[in-house]
Every structure is written in C-alpha cells, then in structure tokens.
C-alpha cells in the first residue's frame with residue numbers, strides 16, 4: 686500500500702527526536718521515509734520533524750492535507 690492510499694491518518698506515539706516522514710508517497714515503510722525518493726528520482730525530500738517530547742502524531746495518509754506531513758482533517762471531505 687502506498688503512503689497516501691491509506692485515506693486516513695497514521696496515528697503514532699513518537700519518542701523525542703528527529704523523524705523523517707515520506708513526502709513522495711513511494712515509501713515501503715509508511716509514514717517514514719525509506720529513501721525511495723532517491724532511487725526513483727522524484728525530486729522530493731522527506732519532511733523533517735523534531736519532537737522535543739514524547740507525543741502522539743497524526744501523519745497524513747491521504748495526501749490532501751494543507752499542513753503536510755500532518756493530518757488536517759481533509760481526508761473527511763468528499
């Protein structure tokens with residue numbers, strides 16, 4: 686399943702630190718970047734997000750969010 690085929694968010698409990706989320710949609714390890722953007726020459730780079738503390742993150746799984754990589758609720762709209 687491609688990153689944005691899920692159609693709803695990836696809800697993840699993240700530990701503090703730097704995370705790399707897929708932006709090209711081709712990763713095999715959604716929602717994290719697996720380097721597919723390089724091998725397939727997408728011209729895209731992963732979203733880098735630094736969490737200062739443990740928290741729950743909702744990462745977009747539909748590709749329609751206006752606040753990527755985070756879900757903004759757009760997946761609920763037709």
Ligand code: FES
Nearest residue numbers: 746747756759760
């Ligand atoms: S999963 Fe994409 S906006 Fe919610």
